[in-house]
Amino acid sequence: MARLNRDTLIALLLLVFCGVMISASLDIRDTNYGTMQSSVWPQAVLGVLTVFCLAMLGQSVLKPSAPKQETVEKSAGIGRYRNAITVYILFFLFLWTMPYLGMLLGGIGFVFLALTCLGEPELKRVPVHLAISVGTVGLMWGIFTFGLGVLLPDGELLQLN
Incomplete structure (x- = not known):
């Protein structure tokens, strides 16, 4: 065995x-x-x-385990945690702008910026990132607002309730 x-x-x-x-x-x-x-x-x-x-x-x-390979690339320092730090900064900005933008616009902005900052930095990807962020956040907002009856925070910019 x-x-x-x-x-x-x-x-x-x-x-x-x-x-x-x-x-x-x-x-x-x-x-x-x-x-x-x-x-x-x-x-x-x-x-x-x-x-x-x-x-x-x-x-x-x-599935048999793969043979061990020596890793040549060992990143050291703060660059190793770049993605995590980026997400924390974006989430802090999302929370900071919540009273002004609300859950819907702030969530769309957060997802869009996360995809754009962490994904492929090409201009042709921006419409795809925008469509994904509007679609997913809009769907979740609709489920929580209309399906579950949860009152999500409105912002000063867009008052939906």
């Missing part, structure tokens, strides 16, 4: 975690003011996570 590789061990630990959490979700108290049980969403998320963990386990067991 082959030795356990790192992916197999992680997948097994995650499956144990999912089992413990599913067991704990069975003890969630039912409320009388909802239309569905309180445990539905946690169990749905844990079910999807369990399927992904099983897929990871299957892939790690069936």
Whole structure:
């Protein structure tokens, strides 16, 4: 029998975690003011996570591990964390402009700038980034506003409520 590789061990630990959490979700108290049980969403998320963990386990067991390759490129310093720092700065700007732009415009701006700063820096990609940001943020805003009835923050620039 082959030795356990790192992916197999992680997948097994995650499956144990999912089992413990599913067991704990069975003890969630039912409320009388909802239309569905309180445990539905946690169990749905844990079910999807369990399927992904099983897929990871299957892939790690069936697929042989690749031979180790020496990494020549070792980036040092702050350049190594450029993408993470960029996202933190953009998120800070998103939060800072939230009272003025609101959730919809601020979210579109955040996603657009994140795609543009972290993606391929070509001018022909800008319309694609704009379409992705308007589509995804607009869809999520619509789901939360109309489907779930959540009041998202409006800005001074665009008042929708």
